[in-house]
Amino acid sequence: MSHMEATAQYIRLFESERERIDVGAPAALNALRDKAADAFRRLGFPSKHVERYKYTDVAAAFAPDYGLKLATQPAEPTDFELVSKLYGTLAPLEADGIAALNTMLAQDIVVVRVPAGIKKDHPMQITNNWRSTLPLMQNRRLMIVAEAGAEVQVILTDKAEAGQDYLTTQVTEIFVGEGARVEFYDIEDTHERCHRFHQTFAQVATGGSFTHAAFTLASGLSRNQTDVTLAGEGATASLLGSAIMAGHQHVDNNTLIDHQAPACTSRELYKYVADQQSSGAFAGRVLVREDAEKTDSIERNANLVCTEEARMWTQPMLEIYADDVQCSHGSTVGQINADALFYMLQRGLSEAEARMLLKQAFASEVLDELPLEPLRLRLAALIEKRFRNCENCKLCK
Amino acid sequence: MLEIRNLHASIGGKEILKGIDLSVGEGEIHALMGLNGAGKSTLSYVLVGHPAYEVTEGSITFRGKDLLQLSPDERSHEGIFLSFQQPVEIPGVPMTKFMQAAINAKRKYEGKEPLSAAEFLKLMRERRKIVELDNKLTTRSVNEGFSGGEKKRNEIFQMAMLEPRLAILDETDSGLDVDALRIVAEGFNRLRTPETSAIVITHYQRLLDYLKPDFVHVLIDGRIVKSGGPELAAEIENRGFEQFLV
Numbered sequence: 001m002s003h004m005e006a007t008a009q010y011i012r013l014f015e016s017e018r019e020r021i022d023v024g025a026p027a028a029l030n031a032l033r034d035k036a037a038d039a040f041r042r043l044g045f046p047s048k049h050v051e052r053y054k055y056t057d058v059a060a061a062f063a064p065d066y067g068l069k070l071a072t073q074p075a076e077p078t079d080f081e082l083v084s085k086l087y088g089t090l091a092p093l094e095a096d097g098i099a100a101l102n103t104m105l106a107q108d109i110v111v112v113r114v115p116a117g118i119k120k121d122h123p124m125q126i127t128n129n130w131r132s133t134l135p136l137m138q139n140r141r142l143m144i145v146a147e148a149g150a151e152v153q154v155i156l157t158d159k160a161e162a163g164q165d166y167l168t169t170q171v172t173e174i175f176v177g178e179g180a181r182v183e184f185y186d187i188e189d190t191h192e193r194c195h196r197f198h199q200t201f202a203q204v205a206t207g208g209s210f211t212h213a214a215f216t217l218a219s220g221l222s223r224n225q226t227d228v229t230l231a232g233e234g235a236t237a238s239l240l241g242s243a244i245m246a247g248h249q250h251v252d253n254n255t256l257i258d259h260q261a262p263a264c265t266s267r268e269l270y271k272y273v274a275d276q277q278s279s280g281a282f283a284g285r286v287l288v289r290e291d292a293e294k295t296d297s298i299e300r301n302a303n304l305v306c307t308e309e310a311r312m313w314t315q316p317m318l319e320i321y322a323d324d325v326q327c328s329h330g331s332t333v334g335q336i337n338a339d340a341l342f343y344m345l346q347r348g349l350s351e352a353e354a355r356m357l358l359k360q361a362f363a364s365e366v367l368d369e370l371p372l373e374p375l376r377l378r379l380a381a382l383i384e385k386r387f388r389n390c391e392n393c394k395l396c397k
Numbered sequence: 398m399l400e401i402r403n404l405h406a407s408i409g410g411k412e413i414l415k416g417i418d419l420s421v422g423e424g425e426i427h428a429l430m431g432l433n434g435a436g437k438s439t440l441s442y443v444l445v446g447h448p449a450y451e452v453t454e455g456s457i458t459f460r461g462k463d464l465l466q467l468s469p470d471e472r473s474h475e476g477i478f479l480s481f482q483q484p485v486e487i488p489g490v491p492m493t494k495f496m497q498a499a500i501n502a503k504r505k506y507e508g509k510e511p512l513s514a515a516e517f518l519k520l521m522r523e524r525r526k527i528v529e530l531d532n533k534l535t536t537r538s539v540n541e542g543f544s545g546g547e548k549k550r551n552e553i554f555q556m557a558m559l560e561p562r563l564a565i566l567d568e569t570d571s572g573l574d575v576d577a578l579r580i581v582a583e584g585f586n587r588l589r590t591p592e593t594s595a596i597v598i599t600h601y602q603r604l605l606d607y608l609k610p611d612f613v614h615v616l617i618d619g620r621i622v623k624s625g626g627p628e629l630a631a632e633i634e635n636r637g638f639e640q641f642l643v
Contacts, residue, residue: 339485343539346445346481347499347555348473348506357498361489361538 003059007044024071036103055281066137123153130160206232245278415619431616476562545572582607
């Protein structure tokens with residue numbers, strides 16, 4: 001199916017279900033629906049000719065006929081005015097086909113608002129557990145608003161029951177106020193029949209700090225787009241990701257860090273382990289604008305490609321228009337270190353165990369950067385479990 | 398215990414070992430000396446089954462088994478241990494996890510239950526003391542950020558954990574200062590049982606003063622050209638290898 005046919009399919013779906021979508025959705029979401037639909041008609045699904053989508057076949061992912069489960073009653077957010085004011089202001093719904101589609105179809109929004117000065121002492125967790133007898137599509141919206149000096153940690157986990165096809169689009173808009181701190185962890189542990197397109201747009205005000213970590217433990221096709229605007233002086237952003245891929249899995253992390261203000265800091269580390277016939281893509285653009293003097297930015301992507309068939313595309317990008325900055329970017333693609341492997345065999349480890357430990361060590365480096373310690377320990381265990389299952393299953397032998 | 402017969406081995410098509418004959422009995426220490434490039438390290442790699450080396454002729458039996466039919470991990474389980482000349486750093490793999498995997502793989506091979514975490518940690522503590530290895534090193538990733546001396550000490554620590562029947566020490570003395578050399582050598586001696594055998598590769602008399610080899614062999618251009626008792630090492634120390642060169 002071409003991307004035009006896939007686009008037409010969703011426009012038909014929208015037009016036939018429009019009334020029911022509106023009835024079950026809050027007013028703030030309905031207010032943008034026409035604008036989003038117009039944009040989606042115009043943009044359609046991004047083809048591989050669209051720069052930021054060149055590594056992932058979007059139309060193919062959307063081509064199957066998914067059911068759309070519609071709410072019959074709207075869940076009105078309590079902060080109506082705030083949501084109405086902020087909804088859709090960060091997501092480029094007139095420039096990005098996926099953001100437009102999501103805004104056109106979304107019925108529910110989860111809003112996390114932390115008032116000024118409030119520091120949440122426990123992280124919040126949002127869990128999505130897919131379970132359906134029919135192929136199912138979900139279009140999710142999440143908004144996080146941390147007002148001046150507020151602090152919040154949000155953990156999002158995606159799981160799915162085996163044996164069904166699932167498709168998610170998710171648009172998250174995050175507003176990090178002056179001196180506020182937001183950590184957003186997005187952990188996917190689904191299966192090969194799950195396709196997802198997550199987009200996170202964050203804006204960080206003066207002295208604010210934003211951390212985003214995307215862990216793909218298992219999935220079918222995942223595209224995670226994370227765009228951060230460092231809008232106020234001294235703001236910081238840390239983007240982290242670890243993808244463990246096997247089978248025919250495809251993981252695409254696409255990031256943009258826009259340094260608009262002076263003296264901002266950004267750190268970026270993404271690591272992939274590509275096994276079997278899997279494929280991965282990383283594209284990270286760091287943009288340092290003319291006014292963003294004293295920018296401090298480090299971007300790194302490292303990849304372990306374990307088989308002849310596995311593929312990895314990597315594209316670190318750095319664009320600097322300011323004079324006085326400190327920036328670096330780089331990426332590596334390599335194989336299992338043969339010397340380390342032999343050393344481990346000499347000590348009596350089986351080849352499967354030695355390879356597993358080396359892959360696990362590689363993927364786990366990102367954990368060192370996680371500020372939330374209990375999550376770090378939990379993820380270390382999940383990563384180990386993921387590799388052990390994989391090594392012991394028939395596919396990997 | 399170890400019988401090497403007419404061993405020929407090559408790397409990348411280049412023949413390095415050109416007919417080695419060597420017998421190592423139970424409890425014996427054999428020193429292997431020779432110039433750089435003579436094939437000493439190649440012999441140790443061939444014994445542990447490094448995939449880069451191809452055995453083109455000859456045989457190796459270890460305790461009655463055809464060693465060349467065994468994979469590197471099986472050779473380790475059979476009791477062959479190589480103290481590497483340049484131990485590799487393995488970032489992200491903690492020493493404790495690595496050693497636990499190694500010990501339990503060996504126990505599985507021997508049909509034994511894995512050690513519990515408590516038993517394992519107790520064993521680590523005991524063996525660490527033998528080579529005076531700092532606790533902080535065992536909590537780090539394998540060899541990562543270790544000094545040259547610490548890496549060598551860590552090799553002997555791993556040997557202490559695995560209790561091999563045949564230890565191959567490939568220039569374990571290189572990069573060690575006098576005190577570290579004494580600790581490593583004394584640690585090795587404390588670990589020895591009457592059954593433990595060793596092949597000690599070295600350029601220097603100093604290590605042999607501690608380890609007191611029963612036999613000394615001179616390896617030149619892929620062949621053992623002379624074998625003798627400890628006095629041979631002293632002779633080499635005084636007169637060098639030139640006397641053996643054709």
